[in-house]
Amino acid sequence: MKALVLSGGAGTRLRPITHTSAKQLVPVANKPVLFYGLEAIADAGITEVGVIVGDTAEEIQEAVGDGSRFGVKVTYIPQEKPLGLAHAVIIAREFLGEDDFVMYLGDNFIVGGITGLVDAFRTERPDAQILLTKVPNPTSFGVAELDGEGRVVGLEEKPENPKSDLALVGVYLFTPAVHEAVRAIQPSGRGELEITHAIQWLIDQQRDVRSTTISGYWKDTGNVTDMLEVNRSVLESVEAVNEGTVDESSEIIGRVRIEAGAEISRSRIIGPAVIGAGTVISDAYVGPFTSVSEGCRIEDSEIEYSIVLRGSSITGVRRVEASLIGRDVEVTPAPRNPSAHRLVLGDHSKVQISS
Structure with a gap:
């Protein structure tokens, strides 16, 4: 056959x-x-x-x-x-x-x-x-x-x-x-x-x-x-394996597979999840049902129920959910628009501005 x-x-x-x-x-x-x-x-x-x-x-x-x-x-x-x-x-x-x-x-x-x-x-x-x-x-x-x-x-x-x-x-x-x-x-x-x-x-x-x-x-x-x-x-059937490096200030909860060469520092990962080879995760939260492929970087960010493909980075992003992120992608916060108050005030005015 x-x-x-x-x-x-x-x-x-x-x-x-x-x-x-x-x-x-x-x-x-x-x-x-x-x-x-x-x-x-x-x-x-x-x-x-x-x-x-x-x-x-x-x-x-x-x-x-x-x-x-x-x-x-x-x-x-x-x-x-x-x-x-x-x-x-x-x-x-x-x-x-x-x-x-x-x-x-x-x-x-x-x-x-x-x-x-x-x-x-x-x-x-x-x-x-x-x-x-x-x-x-x-x-x-x-x-x-x-x-x-x-x-x-x-x-x-x-x-x-x-x-x-x-x-x-x-x-x-x-x-x-x-x-x-x-x-x-x-x-x-x-x-x-x-x-x-x-x-x-x-x-x-x-x-x-x-x-x-x-x-x-x-x-x-x-x-x-x-x-x-x-x-x-x-991921429901993934087994907990750690072939990478996890520092003392990080917390790994549940079934998380950390592949060879991955580095986890000052982060919290809740399984089931997979962290790919050579990926660096720092000051971040990785929630359940997330697969992060090899060579990625997640820094100062939160991600859950998502798939991240090879070589991508997520930096300074507050929350990512239910997302499929391709290869060699960069996800960063949008630049802040400068804020300013333009005023034309008559004599003896009183103005309260919250800033």
């Missing part, structure tokens, strides 16, 4: 971060989202991975390399334009061959991995297996309709009037039957070859399409709110 990981999207919902960085490489607890997916694939016993790349191909390749650090062998498959998930299957045909495969969206995050799902698929081998989860806003997702026995009878991509609240999670499992399906469909109204249309084609052809509804934690990390929520979830 192989894996096809999609890492070619533009990440428009995470701009301006994704103007200069691949959305799949934005870190959660100081590790890129994409890495969690590759680790889950390796844990499921899959060693051959095709990675679909687009405009950020160079950055993805530099970060992932040949895949050996994850225990897999990576083949990069360029996609000139983001023409849909089904299009990604088409261009990966040579890599996939006649093998079963799992398709994993590189910006998705699933707690607990996919090992159980992959094992069941290997045993039962339906033509397609999809993951579903209940969501409050199904119009933003591909949505599945099930019959009374729980079988998939219909799929819609971002419907205006959804027939259920069951959204497709960004993990799909296929046999080679899907290759006929992706070539049988036409582009949607947004000009993409939708994987939902391909799966619907399989359903219409009376092929065996099954679903699993998951109750565990899943997030599409395509926007800042979800990214911060995933970061919070991952």
